[in-house]
Amino acid sequence: MEEISHQxxxxxxxxxxxxxxxxxxxxxxLPQFFTGPLVNAFLLxxxxxxxxxxxxxxxxxxPWIAFARGILAPPLGPMIPFIMAGNAILVxxxxxxxxxxxxxxxxxxxxxxxSFLKYLLLSQAVAWVVQVPPPVAxxxxxxxxxxxxxxxxxxxxxxxVIPARFKSYK
Numbered sequence: 001m002e003e004i005s006h007q008x009x010x011x012x013x014x015x016x017x018x019x020x021x022x023x024x025x026x027x028x029x030l031p032q033f034f035t036g037p038l039v040n041a042f043l044l045x046x047x048x049x050x051x052x053x054x055x056x057x058x059x060x061x062x063p064w065i066a067f068a069r070g071i072l073a074p075p076l077g078p079m080i081p082f083i084m085a086g087n088a089i090l091v092x093x094x095x096x097x098x099x100x101x102x103x104x105x106x107x108x109x110x111x112x113x114x115s116f117l118k119y120l121l122l123s124q125a126v127a128w129v130v131q132v133p134p135p136v137a138x139x140x141x142x143x144x145x146x147x148x149x150x151x152x153x154x155x156x157x158x159x160x161v162i163p164a165r166f167k168s169y170k
Contacts, residue, residue: 040151
C-alpha cells in the first residue's frame with residue numbers, strides 16, 4: 001500500500017511541477033507564437049514524463065488560466081470548452097499513437113495526428129458552433145495547427161535531452 005501512495009504522490013508532484021512551469025510560460029506575456037508552442041510542448045512533455053492523464057489535466061486548466069491572465073481575449077471565452085477538448089485530443093492521440101516505448105517515428109506520427117485533430121476541432125468550432133469575430137476565428141484555425149506541431153517538436157527535443165532518471169514513467 002505504501003508503494004501505491006508513493007507513486008500517487010510522485011505523480012501529483014510531477015503534474016503540479018509541470019503545471020507550474022506551464023503557468024510561468026503563460027504569465028510571461030510573450031506573443032502567442034511563442035506561448036502557444038511552449039504550452040503545447042508542456043502538455044506533451046507531461047504525457048511523456050508523467051503519463052497521459054497528467055497532460056490532459058494540465059491541458060484542461062491552461063485555457064482558464066490564459067483567459068484569466070488576458071492571454072485569451074474575452075471574445076474567445078466561448079471557445080474555452082473547445083480549447084480544453086483540443087488540448088485533451090492532442091495529448092490523448094499523441095499518447096496512444098506514441099505508445100510507452102521511445103519510438104521517434106510513432107511520436108512524430110502522434111504529434112502530427114494529434115495536432116491535426118486539435119486544429120480540426122477548433123477550426124470547425126469557430127466555423128459552425130461558436131460566433132466570434134473574424135480575426136478571432138482566424139486565430140483558432142491554421143495558427144493552432146502550427147503551434148501544436150511546433151510544440152510537439154519542442155517536446156521531443158526537450159524529452160531527448162532530459163536525463164533518464166527523470167523518465168521513469170516510460
